[in-house]
Amino acid sequence: MSAASRRNPFPVNWPARVAWVALAAYTVYAASLFQLTWTRFLTGIDNGAKFLDRMFPPLLGKWDLLWVGMSESVEIALIASALGVVLSVPVGLLAARNLMPGWVTWLARGLIALCRSFHPMIVAILFVKSVGFGALAGIMALVVSSIGFIAKLFAEAIEEISLKQVEAVRATGAGFANVLIMGVIPQVLARFIGFATYQIDSNLRNSTMVGIVGGGGIGATLFTAFQRFDYDFVLTILITIIALIMVGEIVSGWMRRTFQ
């Protein structure tokens, strides 16, 4: 037998092995920080059983409370998506480095980074302070997060377009607006619709949550029910939210198929 044939085909990868051990050590250390002990786990399971026991059967009485909250959530999501999509177009165009001068893109990129860096809930807190409790704060918070997401991806999509078509349109003597409409938009429209429908789903999810901090919608009802230990009503609200999100995904899937 030659040396080559006796060589282990699967040699031990020592750096990888050390990294796995380090990961395991970190996990044990972090778990110990959170007092994740067996007894606590057992108490938790016990609590969980009681919790589930109080959740079932779901409470079916408070239809008007549920209806008011859910319809406000849907309204927040729809208005915020419409405004967010409309505002993302100019912001995204301004942030595209192949269309705009450098200083404009930096301004637009700064705006996008600012919109992206905070969770919608934190933005909602700031808007609740600025415009008071209610749906308006939730709408504004979701508009901000929509701009952060759609405009960023839209700008990246524009930067990837082929410039040949843009040059061809420009060579016919078209103005800037015509170059955008005939040369740029047709190349990125399908992707823009993809980002927009994704963000509509995301807005629908978040619109059910902004109420926790006073931004309107079902979130306030949900949080109050939790704090009052009305777990059976909590379950009703959760089932309704999940059903709403699934319906939203079906509708946005339909929208994507229609327009792409």
Next chain:
Amino acid sequence: MSAAPAAASIAREWQRFTPRQRLTRYAFYLFAVAALMQSLRSVEIIPEFLEDMPEQVADLFTRMWPIDWNYYPTTVHAALVETLHIATLGTILSLALAFPVGIMAARNIVRWPAVQLFAKFILVSSRSVNSLVWALLFVAVFGPGALAGTLAIAFRSIGFVGKLLGEALEEAHRGPVEALTAAGAPPASVFLKAYWPQVQPSFWSIALFRLDINIRESAVLGLVGAGGIGTALDDALSLLYWDQVAMTLLTIFAVVIVAEIAVTYIRSRIL
């Protein structure tokens, strides 16, 4: 063929969409505009509040301005470390939990439709419940604190990690798998030496991507009592100490930016 229909087909006006496609589009426009109009009519917006906004924003900034730097060493730092632990431990836990689910969801590995349906059910239910709702549930079960936050992050991430891992496994090449099976390797070895090396880069990339998202999400879990920097934010907010709120927000901003840069850098190195 007579000349008349040919002439008609030349003269015919070309259209991009079939009548059916156009009809669906118009139906959609109608539906969207109607839904938007209905929302705008029934949503409760108080115009006085909107007029008041510039004044309130100015007030917000004057209250925030001399940022309370002292809040960082006393409270924010410990809360920040807790947030990072919640995000990391939650991500590790979700990877461990999502691994079997991802394998069950991969159509080329598991061939029983019932198992795939079960995996799909886990993935969908994990994703459709918001992380704040998961946090509320775990606070009710384990009491307020970082443990509830960690479990919330982990359960929320299963859907995301499991779905992407399942897709990565489905894209793995058959070659190594068939070679090892032909050599008589048991299923565990086939997985470890044929599938794992192929999905490993995308696995770590998914893990880092989710870690980035989880750092953002774990910053707000404290609002519902699940520990982390959100607790410091919530305390400062309920006491209306806006200078401390500003300090906390600044910290969150810095951490999110640093995390995004670090994750982008590491991803570009491993992919």
